[in-house]
Amino acid sequence: MEKSESVKELFVALTKFRKSLKQPLKDAQNPFFKKNYVPLENVVETIDKAIVDTGLSYLQEIAENRVNTIITHESGQYLIIGGSEVKPVKPDPQALGSAITYAKRYSLCCAFGITSDEDDDGNAASGGKPQQQAQNNQQRGNYQNQQRNNYQQQGQYPPRNY
Incomplete structure (x- = not known):
């Protein structure tokens, strides 16, 4: 994890964010595994609602076959959460797009403390x-x-x- 020299204000803002975060409903179903999960658009919507008035923002980048989530604060402080490697099942644009979407969802959930899948213990x-x-x-x-x-x-x- 890469970060700015100081992250004090960013962490105060993340605490404020966490207090207003409401976990999204797992309202999409994976028909192959017969499991419910939170789709990417619901993850983004949940974060966008809770991030208001915190001074936080975020973006995602694809670097070296990974989707990284970068959390920034209006003070200039930042935190980069490295994601897992993106490995598409097939070497075509659709498979790559699907793998990137999946990686973006998991990276955002990890960075912001969102539970996106059912816990199977x-x-x-x-x-x-x-x-x-x-x-x-x-x-x-x-x-x-x-x-x-x-x-x-x-x-x-x-x-x-x-």
């Missing part, structure tokens, strides 16, 4: 599908209950690692 990152993990947890719980019942029926105490 890390299931996607751990390689599991939420529904499958729930089934696995239920099966594991059923097995543990069955083991506990077996020990109790035999008049024994189950081991601690059941």
